[in-house]
Amino acid sequence: MEKRIFAAGAEELSLLGFGSMRLPQRSEDPTDIDEALATRMFDYAIENGVNYFDTAYPYHRGESERFVGRTLSRHPRDSYHLASKMPTWLVKSEADLERIFNEQLEKCRVDYFDFYLAHNLNVDYYDILRRTGIYEFMSRKKKEGKIRHLGFSFHDRPELLTRIVEEHEWDFAQIQLNYLDWELQNAARQYEILTDHGLPVVVMEPVRGGTLATLSESACQILRAADPSASPASWAIRFAASLPNVMTVLSGMSNMEQVQDNVATMNAFFPLTEREREVIAEALHAFKLASTIPCTGCRYCMDCPAGVDIPGVFATYNQYCINKNAIAFETGYDVLGAEHQASxxxxxxxxxxxxxxxxxxxxxxxxxxxTAKKLFSQT
Structure with missing residues (x-):
């Protein structure tokens, strides 16, 4: 497994990290993790050199940390690096900070976190961090040895990112970075800001919630023509991993096939060539013609007060944008249930x-x- 040296601690981190937001499920209930399969996936990753595992307080409605704790505790503590996050939006007082952090340590079955982040900083949550003393709390836990390395995950504009890195001292940062968002969400500028400030980058959403693994057929044809043996996902993973200041690339893997494909990509990793970058640009242009909605399925928007399954609606519609199959769109839309549809x-x-x-x-x-009303009246 390709490794990167984390300069702040001289640790060797696997270039592929295992994200635990999209673990396999036995049902539609996010808490119903298929633990047997997920455990096999974790074990396969560890056997093949993956040593960075990422989770968070809200993932799988609180069950991700519990699963990660049960599974990783079967392995020596010094054989893996564990990252989790403080849910900034839930913090109202100092008591909340202590309660949440101690609960996380207990659920993850550890005495410390190797990497700990202020979760999902945007303009509103950064204001909460500054008003409630979240940063000061995390810094204190770092001095106590409960946190080895302190960072934040970010979802906002480059101007705010500059403020965050200049107003506080951090060891690393986690940003959404992939070849679609390189320009769409100005990930290029975000990467540049972090690099200029000497902060190693953890990449999240390298495949954009699976979007870049399920491209339009025209885009896939371009990638296959360049390398028939490479999956669309492997192109996306390599795009992120080819950046020299990237510490690790998190992939939220949901089945064994994804784990095996990502492990194979990183075990035989080599940076993109200039010609391969041109191929990605060509494939991206073809994909953009499908006009999909840039939803990653993170479900932060849920639960909707009106009952709409927002990520489900977007996923079903995006598939229609890619394949233009109105009958499949109607079938998938019906599966959501009338009470969860866009209307x-x-x-x-x-x-x-x-x-x-x-x-x-x-x-x-x-x-x-x-669109649905128009199409379904014609089928």
Missing amino acids: HCVNCKACLPKCPQHIAIPDRLREIDQ
Whole structure:
């Protein structure tokens, strides 16, 4: 497994990290993790050199940390690096900080976190961090040895990122970076800011919630023509991993095939060539013509007060944008259930400040509702 040296501690970190936001499930219930399969996936990753595992307080509605704790505790503590995050939006007082942090240590079955982050900093959550003493609390835990390395995950504009890195001292940062967001969300500038400030980068969403693994057929044809043996996901993983200041690339893997493909990519890793970058640009251009909604399925927008399954609606619609199969769109839409479809959006806008991708969710739901009504009347 390709390794990178984390300069702040001289640790060797696997270039592939295992993200635990999208663990396999036995049902639609996010808490219903398929623990037998997920354990096999973790063990396979560890056997093949993966030593960085990432989780967070809200993942799988609180069950991700518990699963990670049960599974990783079967392995020597010094054989893996564990990252988790303080849910900034839940913090109202110092008591909340102590309660949440101690609960996380207990659930993860550890005495310390190797990497610990202020979760999902945007303009609103950064204000919470500054008002409630989250940074000071985490710094104190670092001095106590409960946190080895202190960082933050980020979803906002480069101007705010500059403020965050200049107003506090950090060891690393985690940003959304992939070849779609390199320009779409200015990940290029974010990477540049962190690099200029000497902060190693942990990459999240390298495959953009699976979007870059399920490209349009025209985009896939371009990638296959360049390398018939490489999966679309491997192109995306290599794009992120080819950046020299990237510490590790997190992949939220949901099945064994994804683990095996990502491990194979990093075990035989080599940076992208200039020609391969051109191929990605060509494939991206073809994919953009499908006009999909840039949703990663993170579900931070949920639960919707009106009952709309926002990520489910977007995923079903995106698939239609890619394959233009109206019958499959109608079938998938029906599976969501009438009460969870776009028509039930009441434009309350509760979802808007929660979306890391800054999608105009009510507007897009209205578009989808209109498209669905038009298409389904013709089928």
